Amino acid sequence: MHPPEIRDRAIAMHAEGVPFRLIWQTLNLSPHTVGNWLYGERARRRRERIPDARCPRCADPPRLPEAPATYAYLLGQYLGDGHIVRSQRTVLLAVYCDNKYPGIIAEIEAAMRACGARSVHHRARIGCTAVSALWKHWPCLLPQHGPGIKHARPIALADWQEPIVDAHAEAFVRGLIHSDGCRFTNRVVVSGRTYEYPRYMFTNESTDIMRLCSRSLDRLGIEWRMSRRNTLSVAKRTSVARLDEFVGPKS
Structure with a gap:
């Protein structure tokens, strides 16, 4: 049985972005033990009890995104060439961009980070790059997500999105x-x-x-x-x- 302070240190290192391998090696623990602390059932329940401060829509009371113009740009990108995929543990937001436009790829990544993503990845595809980020709160920020392709289902702005898009129409159109x-x-x-x-x-x-x-x-x-x-x-x-x-x- 390991002292609680060792577990807390592992959790803190993980929150700071320390790689999993480096955590268990630094603390001289087994990967199984650290994995249970970080990803096991108890860890899942603990995360569910702690609100994610990065998500403005889960705040009490809900608030608007802190970078509204950047959010309007990301919303436009998502409605164009983006999609959201849910898994049991998290949610993936991916936006596809032609490889000919590295500036746009960089702008999408910056927008994802500004809206809450801790890390953004580039996945090479034939002729394009998928700019993606894992975060379970993407559906909170992009409520237009739903089953099936976008043009086969209704797409409408939420009440809280309308003033953002109206105030930052240039970024949305961009x-x-x-x-x-x-x-x-x-x-x-x-x-x-x-x-x-x-x-x-x-x-x-x-x-x-x-x-x-x-x-x-x-x-x-x-x-x-x-x-x-x-x-x-x-x-x-x-x-x-x-x-x-x-x-x-x-x-």
């Missing part, structure tokens, strides 16, 4: 376009002359997510139109210039 949108040069040939002009497009199969995007664009005074059933286009020069102020080409 997240949406960084995930499922693009800025490109459109070329039109008229009477043998080629005219070029930039435009933005946002593509998503969910009519609800498209509605959220258009709602934020309206709030920002940006003119848009639906060029296809699942594609929103911004082509007017002044509106493109407005988007360039806070989105711009992907990088």
Whole structure:
């Protein structure tokens, strides 16, 4: 039987991010003993009794995220190319990003950390990178999570999310376009002359997510139109210039 202070020291080292192997080696204990302290049934019950201070929605009373603009960006990224997977012990949030845009990959990681993730991982996929973080409170912050694909279920903002998205519409739109949108040069040939002009497009199969995007664009005074059933286009020069102020080409 080990003294309680040894167990408490192991738990404290784990909370500080010390690797599991280093904990049991430093304390001269067996991996089985330390594993039971950190991950066993008693540890699980102990964690459930202690509120996670990182989750603003589990606070009493619930509070808004401390970095609302960054949260609005992460929400846009999640609604575009993100998903949440639950396991018995925790929850995985993953956002997929094209490998051509390391700046966006870094911005997603920073947003996850600012919203509560202790560690963020990059998993290589064919042509893309999955930026992911484990945290059981992701569904608290992203209540749009549900079974099945997003466009097959209703997507609506929670009451507490609406003022954040309204106040930080630029960050929200930036997240949406960084995930499922693009800025490109459109070329039109008229009477043998080629005219070029930039435009933005946002593509998503969910009519609800498209509605959220258009709602934020309206709030920002940006003119848009639906060029296809699942594609929103911004082509007017002044509106493109407005988007360039806070989105711009992907990088």
